[in-house]
Amino acid sequence: MSRRTLGKTELGVLYLGWFLVDADIVVINPLLVPLAGHFQLSLATVTFALTAYLLLFGILQPIHGILSDSVGRVRVMRIGLFGIGVANLIAALAPNIGVLIAGRALAGAAAAALVPVTVAYVGDRLEPQDRQRALANLLSVSAIGFASGTLIAGVLAELVNWRAPLLVIAVSTLVLAFVYGRLPETHQPEATRISPLQRVGEVFNRGWMVFLLVFSFVEGMAMMGFFNFFNAALQLSGSGIVVAVLVTGTYGVGAVVGSRLVRLVHERLSQAALFGIGTSLLAIGYLTAALSQSVAAILVASVCCGASLAIGQSTLQVWTIQAAPATSLGTAISLGACAVFTGASISTAAAGGLAAAGDFGWLFGIAAIVTVPVVIIGTYGQARFSRVAQST
Secondary structure (H helix, E strand, O other), X not given: OOOOOOOHHHHHHHHHHHXXXXXXXXXXXXXXXXXXXXXXXXXXXXXHHHHHHHHHHHHOHHHHHHHHHHHOHHXXXXXXXXXXHHHHHHHHOOOOHHHXXXXXXXXXXXXXXXXXXXXXXXXXXXXXXXXXXXXXXXXXXXXXXXXXXXXXXXXXXXXXXXXXXXXXXXXXXXHHHHHHHHOOOOOOHHHHHXXXXXXXXXXXXXXXXXXXXXXXXXXXXXXXXXXXXXXXXXXXXXXXXXXXXXXXXXXXXHHHHHHHHHHHHOOOOOHHHHHHHHHHHHHHHHHHHHHOOOHHHHHHHXXXXXXXXXXXXXXXXXXXXXXXXXXXXXXHHHHHHHHHHHHHHHHHHHXXXXXXXXOHHHHHHHHHHHHHHHHHHHHHHHHHHHHHHHXX
């Protein structure tokens, strides 16, 4: 189909979808300590509810992306929203930690449909010069979802119980699944002539896509994994759950600021410069949290990490769209997202032991160290990619 600008109503629906999915990703974060107390288990054990979600959220994204190239973006996103709702109902009613982990794992598997397919939908509908701003805005909404999900979950857990936040997510996503039916579908005539394996082959036949998939795995470890422990660090340092979620909720403020910055300077700065700025903020945030887990330090770290998401991650997504084959855009983006969130799940699992021991200084110090090569290699790679693209 020919591209056109997305209308405000359509963008609003996409924003709401991303908001709810990102609220769902982090809804468990402020519940880890209460869950450990409720089920009388260690923090490391209940962290599997987060790890299982992130793992399936990561590894199943290619399946959804491939399907979206064949049967349509909107259909896949609607099925994903229905799945999130049903899975969170299971988790909310869980009688034991095993059922809770299973419900959250299923929620992650369903939520995997939303992120890459939404990015592909934006790629279908917008011209290249309009994508960076749209994706930065989506990531800003994403971070607001992170912040709001953390805040609402913490408040509901404090005032009601840990089941209430999961029920809110379940009902909201089931309703939104019907609203998504108003979005116009994107059609690709090539879909009937290209098999899923051929689509994957198209992606891996591009050298830059191979580089991006490997790089995205490491970037995901840094960008999407370690910040999940900001909330637990505050709670185990003596802060109440409401204070902890208010402080870590400033992640959304940082993302809004980062999104505004992208809108102001994306035509003046190179993609490499934007990526370097964004990921440098991530390293600064983790270093601050490594030096101190005080309220002030975690607040600064949360703002820096939120800004990094809007600036650095949006640049990586635009880079992936540019490097991907047009006929397999959904497949390429979902493979990249798979790499990001698989990396995030592994870093979260690896850090669980340090979190359980209360060694948050080491945990965030390792996060800062992991981020440094991401800054250097990503900035250089983006600059080289831009030079190659301009010369061809």
